[in-house]
Amino acid sequence: MKTWVRNNKGFLAFLVLFGVFRTAVADWNPIPSASMHPNLLEGDVVLVNRVAFDLKVPLTDVVLARTGEPARGDIVTFRSPQxxxxxxxxxxxxxxxTVEMRNERLYINGKGADYKLVEESLDSVGGSAVRALQLAESFDGAGGRRRHIQVLPEIRAARNFGPLTVPAGEYLMLGDNRDNSADSRVIGLVPRKLLVGRAERVLVSADYQGNWMPRTERFGMSLYRHE
Known part of the structure; x- marks a missing residue:
């Protein structure tokens, strides 16, 4: 064993440094589901900035210092409270x-979002093709960013909740695919300590549900290109 370690110390050092980098600085995560359509697709691999909110001891969840705070509209990775x-x-x-949803329209601090139809298409839910509407959602004067979301008017979904006031140290998360996402409507509010990092862009992408062809037009794509 000692001989093997001695002969492979360079490789072992690389593995340690690789682990430190992925747990403390940046990570890359594959997208396994449709919950963030139309902005993230199954087969995308996203770059996550793990020092966007906290500086942690490598290979642990021990926080050394806060480096920033999440903003409305950030796409983040986190550990589910459930x-x-x-x-x-x-x-x-x-x-x-204070946040509320009424018949799919989102309200933040009493200000309702504005919506504009971008595209109508089909999406797959449970193996069936359903009508999908891609909308531009914006909050004039209420903070946050303009983003594209998707709704599926033909399926049953949680289109109403609240109003509720988000407590200190917690965040309300929604998937961009509003009618097909197990988000805070299912798992509850997300404590800050469960945040991992801020997703920045798509690194690479491949159609793994089809022919595995690379989607080169998505390589390096910013996740905030609609702002």
């Missing part, structure tokens, strides 16, 4: 915000 699964969703409401 079970600890790594998820990726969008920050919709911050601590102190």
């Amino acid at each position: 079970g600890g699964t790594l998820l990726i969703k969008r920050v919709v409401a911050l601590p102190g915000d």
Whole structure:
């Protein structure tokens, strides 16, 4: 064993440094589901900035210092409050915000979002093709960013909730695919300590549900290109 370690110390050092980098600086995460359509697709691999919010001891969740705070509209990775699964969703409401959804329209601090139809297409839910509407959602004067979301008017979904005021140290997360996402409407609010990092862009992408062809037009694509 000692001989093997001595002969492979360079490789072992690389593995340690690789682990330190992925747990403390930046990470890359594959997208396994449709919950962030139309902005993230199954087969995308996204770059996650792990020092966007906290500086942590490598290979641990011990926080050394806070480096920033999430903003409305950030796409973030976090551990689910129910079970600890790594998820990726969008920050919709911050601590102190009062948030509500009425018939799919989102309200933050009493201000309703404005919507504009971008595209109508088909999406797959449970193996069936359903009508999908891609909308540009914006909050004039209420903070946050303009983003594209998707709704599926033909399926049953949680289109109403609240109003609720987000407590200190917690965040309300929604998937961009509003009618097909297990987000804060299912798992509850997300404590800050469960945040992992801010997703920045698509590194690479391949159609793994089809022919595995690379989607080169998505390589390096910013996740905030609609702002």
